[in-house]
Amino acid sequence: EDAGDDGDTRTPDDLDKVLSAARHLLGLINDVLDISKIEAGKMELYLETFELTKVVAEVISTATPLVSKKGNSLVVDCPPDIGTMHADATKLRQMLLNLLSNASKFTEKGTVILKVRRHPGDPEDNIELAVIDSGIGMTPEQLSRPFQAFSQADASTASKYGGTGLGLAISKQFAQMMKGEISVTSTSGVGSTFTIRLPANVQ
Numbered sequence: 001e002d003a004g005d006d007g008d009t010r011t012p013d014d015l016d017k018v019l020s021a022a023r024h025l026l027g028l029i030n031d032v033l034d035i036s037k038i039e040a041g042k043m044e045l046y047l048e049t050f051e052l053t054k055v056v057a058e059v060i061s062t063a064t065p066l067v068s069k070k071g072n073s074l075v076v077d078c079p080p081d082i083g084t085m086h087a088d089a090t091k092l093r094q095m096l097l098n099l100l101s102n103a104s105k106f107t108e109k110g111t112v113i114l115k116v117r118r119h120p121g122d123p124e125d126n127i128e129l130a131v132i133d134s135g136i137g138m139t140p141e142q143l144s145r146p147f148q149a150f151s152q153a154d155a156s157t158a159s160k161y162g163g164t165g166l167g168l169a170i171s172k173q174f175a176q177m178m179k180g181e182i183s184v185t186s187t188s189g190v191g192s193t194f195t196i197r198l199p200a201n202v203q
Contacts, residue, residue, distance in 0.1 A: 019156065031166040038134060038173045045088045045177055047202055052085045052127065056116060059093055063100040071109040075184045078116035085127055087202040095142035098167035099194045106136030125200035132193045138186040146184055147172045178202045
């Protein structure tokens with residue numbers, strides 16, 4: 001920012017690359033630390049009551065530049081009166097950002113949808129959050145391993161798109177810690193839908 005304000009035209013581009021690389025490395029390190037904590041049984045929940053629309057808005061604010069990078073449009077389908085949730089808001093944000101990051105990575109000039117619904121249940125309501133993309137999708141064989149740690153669809157995917165293959169494994173563990181689940185449906189060449197289901201009141 002200072003270089004730009006000083007009228008320097010070349011330095012900001014180089015600094016942007018440094019910043020982007022640093023953020024990428026930080027993301028990789030955090031993923032490895034998270035999976036290590038989970039495997040060591042040291043990951044804990046911080047439960048609080050929060051407005052679900054507020055968390056969704058925060059996630060969308062962070063994810064929009066990511067999604068638009070490849071010419072995609074981001075659509076939010078969340079009722080304004082969806083109400084509150086009692087859960088770990090930080091982990092929910094991380095799960096949604098993982099899913100939106102993946103969707104934007106594997107979709108080009110398409111659409112990424114975040115759909116949020118509350119389903120009445122007995123004894124409690126359930127919250128369903130789905131990330132739907134129109135990207136490259138997965139084959140039945142690839143669908144057998146998306147939640148395995150350090151696993152990606154195949155070697156060419158890892159080479160072309162990068163990443164550690166930890167985001168989905170971490171998200172699945174977070175969902176299970178909150179007595180929920182995460183599932184996927186996908187068709188190769190058509191797109192994928194990742195769905196998080198959690199109790200509205202996590203105990």
